[in-house]
Amino acid sequence: MSATPRTLNLPASKSERRTRLRSIIGGSAGNVIEWYDFLAYSIFSIYFSKAFFPGGSQTAQLLNAAAVAAIGYVVRPLGSWAIGALADRRGRRVALSLSVAMMSVGSLIVALTPTYATIGVAAPAVLVCARLLQGFSMGGEAGTSATYLSEMAPTGRRGFFVGFVQVTVVMGQLVALALMLVLQRLVLTPTQLEEWGWRIPFAIGGVLAVFALYLRRGIAETDAFERHDTGGATQQAERGSLLVLLVKHRRQTFWSIGISVGGTVAFYTFTIYLQKFMVNTTGFSRNEATLITTIALVIYMFFQPLFGLLSDLIGRRPVMLIFGIGGTFLTVPLMHALGATHSALTAFALNLGALAILSGFSSIHWLVKSELFPAKVRALGVGLPFAVVSSVMGGTTEFLALRLKNAGHEAWFFYYVSACAAVSLVTYLLMPETRHRSIIDEEAH
Template sequence: MNTAQRIRGILAGSAGNLLEYYDWYVYSSFTIYFAHAFFPHGNETAELLNAAAIFAVGFFMRPIGGWLLGAAADRYGRKTALTLSVTAMCLGSLAIAICPTYQQIGLLAPAILLVARLVQGLSLGGEYGASATYLAEMSTPANRGFWSGFLYVTLVMGQLLALVILLLMQYVFLTPHQIETWGWRVPFLLGAGGALLIFWLRRHMQESERFEQSHKKKTQGGIKVLLQHKRAVLTVCGMTLGGTVAFYTYTIYMQKYLANTLGFAKDTATLVSSASLLVFALMQPAFGALSDRIGRKPLLLYFGTCATLGTVPLLSLLSGVHSPWAAFGLITFALFIASGYTSINAVVKAELFPTQIRALGVALPYAVTVSLFGGTTEYIALWCRQMGHDTWFAYYVSACAAVTLLTVLTLKKETTLEQDTPQG
């Protein structure tokens, strides 16, 4: 496969990943505007808690998606799994966009919202493993870390795209009342329409040569083979735990934290979140390229140490800011720390498994961990807020980061796809 084919494949996979995460994160970006439409009217924190609970429940479909689509990627190809995942995401977005409100159909409204998020959770559960595997296998050894960084570039750009659309609606096209009554449906419709384009792009992707070689050899995969690599599975879980909690804390939760806790205007909170995410996205390839020079483990140790020791004082400082610029600076600094994990975690996990179970090995333990810890991050933060103990959440994030640090310390050596003899 020549360089042009590799780049086209990486870009095609990345474009789909961007839209997948846009469809997933547009929910959290617009929660402050549509929560009232799906639940009985009450105080704002209670409505956000209900919406956050469904956001969390959607994560519990991710292990099933990781299992089904991860196994499909290892058996039928990375391209097939990625095409299936974007189709499911499209259906979930469309269902949310056209769903009637609680006032119109009562409890059916949150029920439809829940089902739609479950379908999207299944989609995203398979997306990460298949796309991480595809990017790792399509890139060359010398720049695998650099290209791996684009996984979180597209992930963040998907989230940023959701926020940019919200900003355009807030500042240019609609009034707050219009967004709350009907405007929140627009981004879900855009996501469903964009998925049709990505479906076409993924149907014409180049399949990974590593998968094709493994498929020709008819090497056995599946859960039974995966269980022979228990150490690698536990490593994925341990690395993911602290990384995903930190990521969701400083991206997903920050918009609500700035508006609901610190009292910033909703549009100001959105602007601060968008600006910090843009800087964060630009960091990813740079950190990934650094890992190609110094190795993956030093960056993971940097994240684990700084997140374990720095989370409590960082969130304490953030709780006292009144300036949007100060909030932006602190959140960006936190994301600079998180980049030690986010930029390279995909390639590190892919390098832990042989080809025949690589997608499943990355997807399933990652999805289980994200479901239990990433998906509940916002809910735990809001619960601590409602209980009047915000500092509890800071210590929780720090403890999760400590688990990642301990996991990284157990890594025996730097691994590569070329050796295909992972830590099992």
């Protein structure tokens, strides 16, 4: 990889194509590591909660750890705003390097912080600071990495390449789960995991994030940013401006929110809550539910670039309508069928069907948003609306589902998911098709 990053036009040689591919890989690899680091906290909290929150029941300790985890989600919009604005003003490469560096520091802090028994209340205080860093980093990472890949990918295969953004999200989760299984079954005893073994995933994540920082320091800046980097004083002043985003590009901002509402709720429902639903409602054991959902998630990963490629061939809107129509009209019967089945194979098929519908959103929503905004506010416009929707609606999805079930109105949640998908469906029907009217392409001419 070249030591000096440079701007890339459409590749005319094998060397330029190789550099472009390395830049895409560098951006994607960093995203996997970021998601691994961010999700490792929740996955391993069952082991380290006692170290930071002693006394009381295990449930109380886990609730304290979960409260700190929630801080990471609350601060995501702030990170999306700050790092997204930096990406629009100083470059995608600089912002991506900063986000992964912050994630590395956050993970290493968790790995190295002494326990409550050693430093008292300072231990949970330091943990909060580490989680703030992680949440801030993830808020900026999501929109900026999607913007970078959208601008770097070849025009005719942009959907295919940006589909890998969602692959990195799921892969980060699966890597963290796989490490947990290895530590549990092959390396450490439960006592060792509780005493010191929980530090291992955070140490690994911190080191991997440093490696991702090394990769990202060598990636190329995008043409789309470089072209706007030479604009006049007015254009320079508008770059990364929240006011410009909300005033001059308010229609695209509302579209971005509308695109995200249904998909965000469906994502948290079908990738996170469904496992608990199959245990609490359908009656599967925890091991059965985990196996079904994990296998379905692995297949779901491969759906993303394929659905992205489909959008390159037939357009973004038809692919989004797969989710809009499917999410609106099929969620309720699908969830009822899943709640009534006693067959693991049927449950798997229904789970995979839900994820296939979701893929109409998750595979290309980052790209569609990137194609709506001009380069001067693209990273901010892609990341901030989604971060707000994710914090407000994504973070409450599971809570709402469990509250309605506890109140004896579980089916109301199914209609809630459908209603959110209907909001996105209306958005898809009203907004322009971006495959042939992409601002990314218009700016290139």
